[in-house]
Amino acid sequence: MxxxxxxxxxxxxxxxxxxxxxxxxxxxxxxxxxxxxxxxxxxxxxxxxxxxxxxxxxxxxxxxxxxxxxxxxxxxxxxxxxKVDDDNVDLHFWKQGYLFIAGTPEQAADMEENHRFQTNNGVNALLFDAEELSQRFPDISNEGVTRAVFSPSDGWIxxxxxxxxxxxxxxxxxxxxxxxxxxxxxxxxxxxxxxxxxxxxxxxxxxxxxxxxxxxxxxxxxxxxxxxVQPLPRTQYYFECHETFDPLPLTRDQVGVGFRPEGVGFLSGLTDMSRVGNFVDEPNWDAFEEHIWPMLATRVPKFEAIRLKHAWATHYAQNVxxxxxxxxxxxxxxxxxxxxxxxxxxxxxxxxxxxxxxxxxxxxxxxxxxxxxxxxxxxxxxxxxxxxxxxxx
Ligand SMILES: Cc1cc2nc3c(=O)[nH]c(=O)nc-3n(C[C@H](O)[C@H](O)[C@H](O)COP(=O)(O)OP(=O)(O)OC[C@H]3O[C@@H](n4cnc5c(N)ncnc54)[C@H](O)[C@@H]3O)c2cc1C
Missing domain, CATH: 3.50.50.60 (FAD/NAD(P)-binding domain)
Structure with a gap:
């Protein structure tokens, strides 16, 4: 037919x-x-x-x-x-958790409200104050932290x-x-x-x-x-640190920047809202030393001694x-x-x-x-x- x-x-x-x-x-x-x-x-x-x-x-x-x-x-x-023909793919789902950190009282209030919603929907998320955060993650400083929420079963692939x-x-x-x-x-x-x-x-x-x-x-x-929908430029950074750490979660810091472990190092990134709508091919190398590194080292003091190994330009497909x-x-x-x-x-x-x-x-x-x-x-x-x-x- x-x-x-x-x-x-x-x-x-x-x-x-x-x-x-x-x-x-x-x-x-x-x-x-x-x-x-x-x-x-x-x-x-x-x-x-x-x-x-x-x-x-x-x-x-x-x-x-x-x-x-x-x-x-x-x-x-x-x-x-x-699986295809008995050949399967290992995605390495690293379930080291997600940690959100709030700074201002408004961010803390949103986090508390979201946490109520998340627990009501079956999410095993733990709400911390600054002291509890330090106890759970000794490598993470609680400077400027009002609230934090940790979801242990989350991770990355x-x-x-x-x-x-x-x-x-x-x-x-x-x-x-x-x-x-x-x-x-x-x-x-x-x-x-x-x-x-x-x-x-x-x-x-x-x-x-x-x-x-x-x-x-x-x-x-x-x-x-x-x-x-517009491109939103973002530089990704890969850095290494020769200190030893207890397993760290993917951390999103409303006071500073986010990061997560990657292989023997870490990933971080910087989104450039001022250039939304543009494709930017070059990574923003300067921003690492000027902005990213100081914020990383404030949140994780062991990040005082890190080496930036690589940076690359990416974009979110942002719904503006x-x-x-x-x-x-x-x-x-x-x-x-x-x-x-x-x-x-x-x-x-x-x-x-x-x-x-x-x-x-x-x-x-x-x-x-x-x-x-x-x-x-x-x-x-x-x-x-x-x-x-x-x-x-
Ligand atoms: C740095 C970064 C970090 C991120 N972190 C996370 C995260 O932690 N968690 C998360 O869930 N998401 C994250 N995202 C977002 C997530 O990766 C994307 O939302 C998702 O991958 C989008 O997938 P997609 O298939 O919609 O689009 P894309 O990956 O953009 O793929 C679209 C495809 O369409 C093709 N294409 C475009 N135009 C045409 C055309 N005219 N004809 C034929 N082909 C075409 C392109 O070549 C491309 O391969 C992140 C994104 C970035 C950039």
């Missing part, structure tokens, strides 16, 4: 969100014809490959918390569920392993990955019909998913959809409207066009749930496992921001 289209679903962008969408679609219906179009299969600059890869339950909104609960479970079982594991599994289930860049999208006013690649090739499908990350707004514009992901169908627009975009600093942990949600919308027409309605594009149309309280990225 001749089919009217080349594929059932075309996914634009084959990193974590695209891979998760392809995987969940094929898990539910192995007969689907899925095409994932990826412009850079090296993923050299994709946030998915460069991520801090933290997974935390410390959120203030039920959707983010539930997506992280699913993400944590998904990545915990990754080796088994992504190997992001590149997750990206490649999903890609390999999706291919083994039947997905076709095409190396190409989508440069144009054709529609008839109610439905998207086809994409055109940079080499001129035109591919048709019944459904289209925009998971183009930093370029999601550019792709959306091709169909006349206005996505408030409210900092939260935009997930769902383009209601009121082209009804076979779906997005996962603007995941800002939490897209790795939310990619499993977001991809599953899109698969539900495509296959059943409704959200099933989690109600993510409030994260849909409709809130942008209605000008109803829906933002996290407390630490956002």
């Amino acid at each position: 001749t089919r009217a289209t080349d594929y059932d679903v075309i996914i634009i962008g084959g990193a974590l969100a695209g891979g998760s969408t392809a995987y969940h679609l094929l898990q539910r219906d192995p007969s689907l014809r899925i095409c994932v179009i990826e412009k850079d299969p090296s993923y050299e600059k994709a946030p998915s490959a460069l991520s801090m890869a933290g997974i935390r339950l410390l959120f203030s909104q039920v959707e983010n918390l539930q997506m992280s609960q699913f993400g944590s479970q998904f990545y915990s079982n990754f080796g088994e569920s992504m 190997d992001p590149y392993g997750a990206l490649m594991g999903l890609r390999r599994k999706a291919i083994s289930l039947g997905a076709t990955y095409i190396h190409g860049e989508v440069v144009d999208i054709a529609h008839d006013g109610s439905l998207v019909r086809s994409v055109t690649l940079a080499d001129g090739k035109k591919i048709t499908a019944d459904h289209f998913v925009n998971t183009a990350g930093l370029y999601a707004a550019k792709v959306a514009k091709m169909v006349g959809m206005d996505l408030p 409207f409210d900092g939260n992901a935009i997930i769902g169908r383009w209601e009121g627009g082209l009804s076979n066009f779906f997005v996962i975009a603007g995941c800002s600093g939490h897209g790795l942990q939310h990619a499993p749930a977001a991809g599953r949600a899109i698969s539900e919308l495509i296959l059943t027409g409704r959200l099933e496992a989690l109600d993510l309605t409030r994260l849909s594009y409709q809130r942008i149309v209605d000008n109803r921001p829906y933002a996290e309280k407390g630490i956002k990225a």
